[in-house]
Amino acid sequence: MSDEVLRLEGIGKTFNQGTALEARVLQDINLRLGRGELTALIGPSGSGKSTLLNLIGLLDVPTAGELYLQGRPTRSSDDATRTRMRNESLGFVFQFHHLISAFSVLENVLMPLIIRSGRPSAEAVELARSLLQEVGLERLADKKPTEISGGQQQRVAIARALVTRPPLLLADEPTGNLDSRTAASVFDLFRRINEQFGCSILVVTHDPRLAASCPRTIELVDGRIVSDGASIPRPP
Template sequence: MDRPAADTPIVHLEGIRRSYNIGLPSEIEILHGIDLDLHRGEFLALMGASGSGKSTLLNIIGLLDRPTAGHVFINGIDTASLDDSAITRLRGHAIGFVFQEHHLISAFTALENVMMPMIVDRNGGSDAIRARALGLLAKMGLAHVGDNMSSNMSGGEQQRVAIARALAMQASLILADEPTGNLDSQSADNVFDFMRQLNRDEGTCFLIVTHNLELAQKCDRIITMADGAITPA
């Protein structure tokens, strides 16, 4: 996959609309003409009340859903021109996901969980894949738990393993949906600090959905949604 120009936004949204139940009396438009750019090295918070459209927007940015109207560009590629298999490949290489629930595979070790996206992409493991996974765990301060079963780790450790897994494919964008929502305050601070350090060290763009204003205020920029639109800064 060709590398985009340095000044190309990772995400460029033009006039994004998303409706459900199209053509039915119950048709409703959730997103109303969203324009948004996300750039390399940014560390952003996405905030808004329940029902404001945050999850719908995140699904569109993450290529899990397609807009009803408008264009989604990822690393300069207009995704409207891609079929489903191409969308899946672009998502796998450009975007990583971290959720409130870590979704680790409990039967696997921490190291195996981080290796898994690379093994699936390349149809097998290798020393290089193992080395990258070990390096990511080390960056997350988890070099000592690589052989631990994920079910035997603390919530904060599990979430850091999930972040390492999201970075495995060298994604340029990490979408984090309430990544500290299930953690105690100390673990939440630690996870946030590790994400921030990765952002600074590797230039990975983070978009973090959160209801925690204190956490959001530590980000470079807060994007606020209300009633399916982005509110002026």
């Protein structure tokens, strides 16, 4: 199996193509992510970060170029194939955790597997409990999301994203709704998960300190990658 998890070749995205409202958001994006990489995606508001993440997450389709996920081209795939590839290969963590308040913490972690195959197996439940242990929340498994803190809710969301064992985890401003101390704690968890599980992680962030904590930083400006290299550590 290739060590390449993601490859973008000449990716472009234009909205309202061929109309007076045409807007080119991404241009000639070339990018590769290897297995086990921890990478930050940074750039000013309006630079195209969210659009790029939506393309990588197979939530939208590029208007130019090709996106390969684990070596498989995706642009011409039908909706069913894209949904299957997304469920098999990707995990998502967002700024807002989107936990379901009617279900327990454990049930929220299990939700991707419940959606995929119905009633979870004993092995799935054991995996979910082990992930809650990894994020330090095993004692809260039976609590409802409304009964735990914001930082704890984000840790539940991270465990949920990992329950399918995805090779690529996409995180969109995962600490943007947290105070600085809790944000640093959550980001430390990302680093530990990256090392322990070996999954690639792409994190969109506006926080320069968090970006500097990633071994690699990609900067997007006006829909183009303007830099891609090792992060420069910032002083504490």
